[in-house]
Amino acid sequence: MAVAEVGDDVYGEDPTVNRLQERAAEVFEKEAALFVPTGSMGNQIAVKLHTRPGDEVIIEERGHIFNYEMGTPAVVSGVMFRTVSSGDGSGHLKWEEIEPLLHIDLPYYSCPTGLICLENTHNFAGGSVMSSEQCAEICEMAHSVGLPVHMDGARIFNASVALETPVADLVRDCDSVQFCLSKGLGAPVGSLLVGSSDFIKEARVWRKRFGGGMRQAGILAAAGLIALEESPKHLHEDHANARRLAEGIAEIPGIKIDVERVVTNIVIFDITETGRTSAEICAALKEQNILAIPFGPAIRMVTHSDVSSEDMESTVRAVCASLDVL
Secondary structure, eight states: OOTTOOOOGGTTTHHHHHHHHHHHHHHHHHHHEEEEEEEHHHHHHHHHOOOOTTTTTEEEOOOOOHHHTTIIIIIIIIOOEEEEETTSSOOOHHOOOGGOOOOOOTTTSOOOOOEEEEEESBBGGSSSOOOOOHHHHHHHHHTTTTTOEEEEEETTTHHHHHTTTHHHHHTTOOOOOEESSSSSTOOSOOEEEEHHHHHHHHHHHHHTTTTOOOOSHHHHHHHHHHHHHHHHHHHHHHHHHHHHHHHHHSSSSTOBOOOOOOOOOEEEEOOGGSSSHHHHHHHHTTTTTOOOETTEEEEEEEEETOOHHHHHHHHHHHHHHHOOOO
């Protein structure tokens, strides 16, 4: 990063950013890519470009774009969401779950469907994965009725490794994809939005409007290039650690977790029967330098490149200690 060749990316003149964007487009087998500061910005640019004010966006009810991006689609794009629960609990919708919700060729006073948003891996379904076949079917059917599909692929490389399928195959028919360099891939900052050349040309305009023009961003893109090229080779280690953690957590009295659903790097477990709140447990863990996030009666933990298999064992012991379990 310290020796990165830089220029002014607002003018498209930062060579390191340009290399990162070109490489991302190659990996995803799309025409072009755009470096953005955050995954949320990438998602929101996509929602803006694919919709018109007054449209509805169909999304799984636990989707990140709906729950954790501060209502930005309503504020910026003037759209609202129609949510649906995945019947199998995976977080991944099937076409038969989407189709009944579509508002197409209805009377003018109906709110028209403008976009379908998918997520892979699905964060709050515990890092579950969507197959290329499932995604392709949704895209094919959506396109047949004139609807675009955006993929929130914040952790798409985790899905790729778990399914042993190239990322390009997982999102081949999606109209746009956002993926994070700063999550499983371990870069300090940044995400990319990929799609057609025309889409990315317009996305660059909206990145600037959203305040995402970062001038000499090559110092960040340099780390992003390493993350893109090198980090996927090690994601299987994160997945193995997550499974170790889940297996250890499952043995603790009062905690519920379906270990078989832990297939990537996210571990979510229910603590209802422990007699403690998730906030209390997370506070106790923080005192031992273990960070976890409380979500109502559940706790989320995520494995990454900076933790080891030994850390999984110490984390299980720390959870036991927070519950006074010997």
